[in-house]
Amino acid sequence: MIKVMKALAILLFGLxxxxxxxxxxxVEGQGGTEALTTDMDxxxxxxxxxxxxxxxxxxxxxxxxxxxxxxxxxxxxxxNKFIFSxxxxxxxxxxxxxxxxxxxxxxxxxxxxxxxxxxEFRAGHISGGQFxxxxxxxxxxxxGTDSDVVEHISTAETVKAFRITLSTLxxxxxxxxxxxxxxxxxxxxxxxxxxxxxxxxxxxxxxxLRIGRFGWKAQHAxxxxxxxxxxxxxxxxxxxxxxxxxxxxxxPNAGKNxxxxxxxxxxxxxxxxxxxxxxPDPEDDGxxxxxxxxxxxxxxAPGRQNPIPAAAVRGDSxxxxxxxxxxxxxxxxxAPAGTSINGGAFAVPAALGNKIIHPFSDFAxxxxxxxxxxxxxxxQGSANQMRTAPLWGIRARNRLMHxxxxxxxxxSIQLHAGQATAARNAFNSLxxxxxxxxxxxxxxx
Amino acid sequence: xxxKRKSLVTAFALLCVAxxxxxxxxxxxxxxxxxxxTIEAKQQQIAQLPPPELNAVQQAVKRVFxxxxxxxxxxxxxxxxxxFNGDLSQDVAVIVKPAPGxxxxxxxxxxxxxxxxxxxxxxxxxxxxxVEDNDVLLAIIHGYGDSGWHDVQATQTxxxxxxxxxxxxxxxGKAFISENSGxxxxxxxxxxxxxxxSGSSGYLYYAGPTYSWYDPxxxxxxxxxxxxHGRKAGMTR
Numbered sequence: 001m002i003k004v005m006k007a008l009a010i011l012l013f014g015l016x017x018x019x020x021x022x023x024x025x026x027v028e029g030q031g032g033t034e035a036l037t038t039d040m041d042x043x044x045x046x047x048x049x050x051x052x053x054x055x056x057x058x059x060x061x062x063x064x065x066x067x068x069x070x071x072x073x074x075x076x077x078x079x080n081k082f083i084f085s086x087x088x089x090x091x092x093x094x095x096x097x098x099x100x101x102x103x104x105x106x107x108x109x110x111x112x113x114x115x116x117x118x119x120e121f122r123a124g125h126i127s128g129g130q131f132x133x134x135x136x137x138x139x140x141x142x143x144g145t146d147s148d149v150v151e152h153i154s155t156a157e158t159v160k161a162f163r164i165t166l167s168t169l170x171x172x173x174x175x176x177x178x179x180x181x182x183x184x185x186x187x188x189x190x191x192x193x194x195x196x197x198x199x200x201x202x203x204x205x206x207x208x209l210r211i212g213r214f215g216w217k218a219q220h221a222x223x224x225x226x227x228x229x230x231x232x233x234x235x236x237x238x239x240x241x242x243x244x245x246x247x248x249x250x251x252p253n254a255g256k257n258x259x260x261x262x263x264x265x266x267x268x269x270x271x272x273x274x275x276x277x278x279x280p281d282p283e284d285d286g287x288x289x290x291x292x293x294x295x296x297x298x299x300x301a302p303g304r305q306n307p308i309p310a311a312a313v314r315g316d317s318x319x320x321x322x323x324x325x326x327x328x329x330x331x332x333x334x335a336p337a338g339t340s341i342n343g344g345a346f347a348v349p350a351a352l353g354n355k356i357i358h359p360f361s362d363f364a365x366x367x368x369x370x371x372x373x374x375x376x377x378x379x380q381g382s383a384n385q386m387r388t389a390p391l392w393g394i395r396a397r398n399r400l401m402h403x404x405x406x407x408x409x410x411x412s413i414q415l416h417a418g419q420a421t422a423a424r425n426a427f428n429s430l431x432x433x434x435x436x437x438x439x440x441x442x443x444x445x
Numbered sequence: 446x447x448x449k450r451k452s453l454v455t456a457f458a459l460l461c462v463a464x465x466x467x468x469x470x471x472x473x474x475x476x477x478x479x480x481x482x483t484i485e486a487k488q489q490q491i492a493q494l495p496p497p498e499l500n501a502v503q504q505a506v507k508r509v510f511x512x513x514x515x516x517x518x519x520x521x522x523x524x525x526x527x528x529f530n531g532d533l534s535q536d537v538a539v540i541v542k543p544a545p546g547x548x549x550x551x552x553x554x555x556x557x558x559x560x561x562x563x564x565x566x567x568x569x570x571x572x573x574x575x576v577e578d579n580d581v582l583l584a585i586i587h588g589y590g591d592s593g594w595h596d597v598q599a600t601q602t603x604x605x606x607x608x609x610x611x612x613x614x615x616x617x618g619k620a621f622i623s624e625n626s627g628x629x630x631x632x633x634x635x636x637x638x639x640x641x642x643s644g645s646s647g648y649l650y651y652a653g654p655t656y657s658w659y660d661p662x663x664x665x666x667x668x669x670x671x672x673x674h675g676r677k678a679g680m681t682r
Contacts, residue, residue, distance in 0.1 A: 129486070158622055160632045178476050199479040211479050339474040347473075365484070369532050369587070369601070370653065373634075381484030384532075405654040414559045415654060417601045418532065421589055425600055428557035435555040 032333040035173050035355035037303030040396050042111040049077045051351035052172055052298040058082075068287030069294055072224065072346055080295035081112055083288055088235055093283025095145030096276040097261045098236040103292055106165040106234070110396045113299050114167040117399055120234070122374045123157040131159060131375040131383050136262030138374060139233055149261045149268060149276050161372035163216050164404030167393050171214065172297030174359060174390075175223050176334035176341065176352045179211045185329055186364050193326045193419050195364025195388065198378040203228055203241050205343025207248040213363040216402050217376045218387040222342040227292035231284060233259065239284040255282030301357050302393030305444040315441030318434055323423035327388045328360040360391035360445060369417030370401060395443045409439045491533045492591040497526045502539050505586050505594050509558060509602045513551045514541040517581055520613070526594070527615040529585055530651040531635030535593030538585045538638050538649075540609050543576055551576050551604075558584070558602040563649060563658045574606055583608040583638075583649070585656065603656055608649060610642035621648075631659050 036050045049055050056076025059066045066082040069075030085104040088094040099120055100106055106118045121142065123134040134140060134157045144150035153160075186195050198218050201207035203225040210221035220226040228241025228249070238244070240255040247254045258270040258277055270276045305312065319325055335341060337353025364387065371384025378385075386402055400406040401415060416424040427435060502524045503516050516523055517540040524539035543551050552560075552575050560574050576582065582604055589599040616637045622630065637648040637659070647660040 155627055155629055158630065158633065179479050180477055183479070196484055197479070197482065198484070199482045209479055209481060210476075335476065336474060339476060341476045343478070344475070369530065379483035380486035383486070385484065401654070403653055410555055411559060411654065414557075414601065417530075417587060417589070421598050421601070425598060428600065432553060432555055439555075 032354040032356045035170070035334075035352075035357045036300045038111065038169060038300040039303050039306060040110050040393060042109075048081075048111060048113070048169075048299050050172065050298055050300045052349050053077060053080075053294060053351075066291075068291040070287070070290070072290060072294060072297075073349060075291060075294055077295065077298045080291040080298070083291035084295040085112055088237060090145050091279070093237040093279040093281075095143075095236040096149045096270050097141035097144050097151055097259055099142050099234045101235065103230070107168050111169070113169050113296060114302075114393065115397045116165050117404060119162040119164045119404055121160070121162055122372070123153050123160045124374065125157050125159060130380050131373065134262055136260040136267040138376075139259070140262065141236075141259070144261070145236075146276055149263060149270070151262045152264045153262060159373040161374050162403045162405075163372070164399055164402065166214075166216070167302065167390075167396075168296040169299045169393060170301030170357065170359070171223060172299065172352050173301055173334055173355055173357045174213055174363070175221075175297060175346075176339075176348045176355070177213070177332050177357075177363075178335040178339065178341065181332055181335070182211050182213070182363055185332070185362055189326055189362070192422070193323070193366070195327060195362050195366045195419075196378075196382070196385065197364050198382070200377055201225070201243070201246070201248070202343040202345060203243045203247075204249045205345040206250055207246070208343030210341070210343060211363070212378075213387075215376075216372075216387055217374070217378060217382060217385075218363055218365060219376045219378070222346065223293035223296050224289060224342070224345070227289045227296070231289055231292070237283045237288075238281040239289050240282055240286055241289045242282075249286075255284075257281070297352065301359075302396070302445075305395060308444050309440055311437045311440035312444035313441075315434075315437035315439070315444075318430065318438040319441050322426040322430070322438065324427075324438075325360075326423065327362050327364070327366055327420065328391055329362040329388075330360060331356060331358050333357075358392060358445075360394075361388045363390075364388060366420070367418040368415075368420040370415055372402060391442060391445045394445050409442050410435075413439075489533050491528050491535060492593065494526070494535050494593055494595070497524055497537055497594075499523075501595060502537060505537060505599065506539060506541060506584065508597065509584070509586055509600050510541070510551070513544055513547040514582070514584065514604075515544055516540070517542045520581075520609075522613050525613055525615045525638065527617075527636035527638070528588070529635045529638065529649075529656075530587055531618065531633075532587070534588035534590055534599075536585060536587045536635075537594040538583055538613070540613070541582050541584045541604075543578070543580060543582070548576060548578060556604075557600060558604045559655075560604045560606070561655045562606045563608050563656050576604075576606065580606060581609045582606060585638075605649070605656055608640075608642065608656070608658075610640040612639070612641050614639045616648060618650075625661075628661070629664060631657060631664070 038047045053073050054076045056078035058078050059082040066079035087101045106116045107113050121140045122138045123140050124138050140151050198212040199209040200212035200221050202210050202222045212218035212221050214220040214226045231237045232242035238255045240249040244257045261268045334355045335348050337350040339348045365385035367385045373383050375383050400412045406412045520540045526537045529536045585603045586594045587601040588594040589596040616639045618633045618636045634651045637650045649656050
C-alpha cells in the first residue's frame with residue numbers, strides 16, 4: 001500500500017507540475033479596472049495624463065528643449081505633448097506636399113489630441129471594376145511648400161472622398177486591446193451585422209500582422225505605425241516608421257522617400273537634394289514619431305458628460321435595444337500588463353493593462369451605405385466599408401460621419417443603411433420622446 | 446492511512462493552486478497573430494425588378510410616411526426607379542404631397558426621413574427646412590437588398606423640397622460618367638434623376654448626406670464639400 005501511495009504521490013506531483021502548461025494564457029482582460037478618463041474640458045489642469053511613462057513638467061523652451069523618447073515609454077508626457085503641439089517648418093522637412101503643419105492642427109479640440117474640423121482628401125478612379133489610386137497616390141494634399149508642387153487631380157479621378165480627422169484621446173487603451181478580444185466581439189455579432197476585422201502590418205515589427213483599429217479604414221494597428229504614416233502623409237516628413245512602399249522600419253530604405261506629387265504637369269517624384277526637397281531623408285530620426293505615439297498612448301479616455309442628463313439616462317438602454325450597440329461596442333477590457341503586442345514591439349504597460357474602456361466601437365469595417373469608395377490596405381471589397389466610428393467623446397464634435405458633413409446625430413442615424421438598416425428602423429419605430437432620449441444618450445458620450 | 450491520504454490530496458491541491466498562480470506570472474502573454482485578411486470585391490449586380498407600379502409605390506410611401514404624404518398622381522411620371530445611391534439595390538423616386546392636415550407631423554423634429562433642399566446647404570446656423578402646405582416634394586426611398594424599395598426594411602428616405610420639376614427620368618450613372626468624360630463632375634455614386642427644374646435642365650444626384658443638383662452649365666464643384674473645407678472638389682487640371 002505504501003508503494004502504491006508513493007507512486008500515486010509521484011504521479012500527482014508530476015501532474016501538478018505540468019498543469020500550468022494546459023492552463024489558459026489568454027490575453028483577454030481579466031476583471032480589470034475602469035480606465036482613467038478626461039472630463040473633456042481643456043480648462044481642467046492635469047486631466048489628460050493616464051500614467052503611462054513619466055509625467056514630467058510643462059516645457060518652457062526658454063529653459064529647456066523637449067526631449068523625445070528613444071524607445072516607447074521612456075520619455076515624458078509633457079515633452080511628448082509639446083512635440084505633438086509643435087509647428088513644423090521647411091527646415092524640419094515639411095512638405096513638399098502636406099495637409100497641415102503639426103499634429104495639433106488636426107487634433108486639438110477640446111484638448112490636445114482630440115478632434116478638429118480639418119478633412120483630408122482622397123481620390124482615385126475605377127478601372128476594370130477595381131479602385132485605382134489617383135496618379136501619385138490617393139491622398140491629395142491640400143498644401144505645398146512650392147506652388148509648382150501643389151497637387152491637382154484630373155477629372156478622370158471620379159472617386160473622391162473627404163475624411164474628417166479623428167480624436168486620438170484614449171488611443172493607448174485601444175492599442176492595448178488584444179486581437180483575440182476584437183475577434184471574439186465580432187464573432188458574437190449577428191451575421192447580418194457582423195463586421196470585418198483587417199490584419200495590417202506593424203511597421204516597427206517587420207510588418208508582422210495585427211488587427212487594424214486606427215483610422216477610418218482601420219488601416220493601422222499600432223500608434224507608432226499610425227504616427228509614422230501621419231508624419232509623412234499629413235506633414236511630408238520622412239521617417240523610418242512611415243511605411244512608404246510597404247517598407248518596415250528595419251528596411252534600409254525606410255524613410256528615404258517623399259510622397260510623389262500629383263501636379264498639373266504630371267506626377268513628380270520628389271528626391272533629395274532638389275528645389276522641392278532641401279532636407280536629407282529621413283527628415284525625422286524617429287524621435288518625433290515616438291513622441292507622438294507615446295503622447296497619444298498616455299492620454300486618458302474621453303469621459304462621459306457629468307452630470308449625465310436625465311434624458312441620456314433614459315436613452316442608455318434604448319441604445320442597446322435598438323441594436324446600436326451591436327457595432328458600437330460599449331466595452332472592452334485591455335490585455336493584461338506585460339502582454340506582448342504589436343508583433344512583439346510593445347509590451348502593455350501597467351497604466352494601460354487590464355483597463356475597462358467604453359469606446360463604443362468594434363473597430364471593424366462595415367457597409368452601412370456610407371462608404372467612400374476608397375481602398376487602402378483591406379482589399380477591393382473594403383471600398384464601401386468604413387470602420388465603426390468610436391462614439392466616446394462624440395459630444396465634443398458637431399461634424400459627424402466620415403465626411404464630417406452631417407451636423408446632427410439624428411441625420412447621422414438616418415444615414416445608417418446596409419448592415420445598420422435594422423438599427424435605424426428600430427430607432428425610427430421609437431416614440432419621438434424615446435428618439436430624443438437616445439440622441440441625448442449619444443450626446444452624453 | 447486516511448490521514449496520509451488526506452494530506453496527500455491537500456498537498457496536491459495546494460501545489461496545483463501554486464503552480465497555476467505562478468505559471469501565469471512567469472510565462473509572458475503574447476498576443477495571438479491574426480491571419481492575413483483581404484476583403485474581396487463581390488461581383489454583385491443589381492437584382493432586376495419589374496418597372497414600378499402605382500400600387501407598390503403607394504405601399505412604399507405609406508411604409509415611410511404612414512398617412513403624412515401621398516403620391517401626387519397628377520404628375521406623369523410620378524415616380525421612377527433606379528439605384529440612386531449606388532448600393533446595388535433599386536430605389537424609387539416618387540413625387541408626393543403632404544396630406545391635408547398633416548403638416549405638423551411631416552415637420553416633426555425627429556421624422557423617419559431626411560428633409561433636404563438640394564439647392565441649400567445644411568450647415569450649422571441655417572434655419573431648419575420646413576414643408577409648407579402647397580409643397581410638392583420628391584421622396585427618394587432607398588432600397589434594401591435584392592427586393593430594393595419593395596423590401597419592408599426599405600425605409601431610408603430623403604424628402605426633397607424644391608426638387609420637383611418636369612420630365613422626370615433616370616440617367617444611368619456609369620453611362621453619365623463616360624458620356625461626360627473630361628468635364629468637371631460631382632462625385633457620382635449611382636444613377637441620376639434627370640429633370641427640368643425652374644427652366645434649367647439638370648440632374649439630382651446622391652451626395653452622401655444629401656441629394657444635390659448638378660447643372661452642367663453652372664457646375665463648379667460640390668458645394669457641400671467646399672463649404673467646410675478650403676479645397677474645392679471637382680477641380681480640373
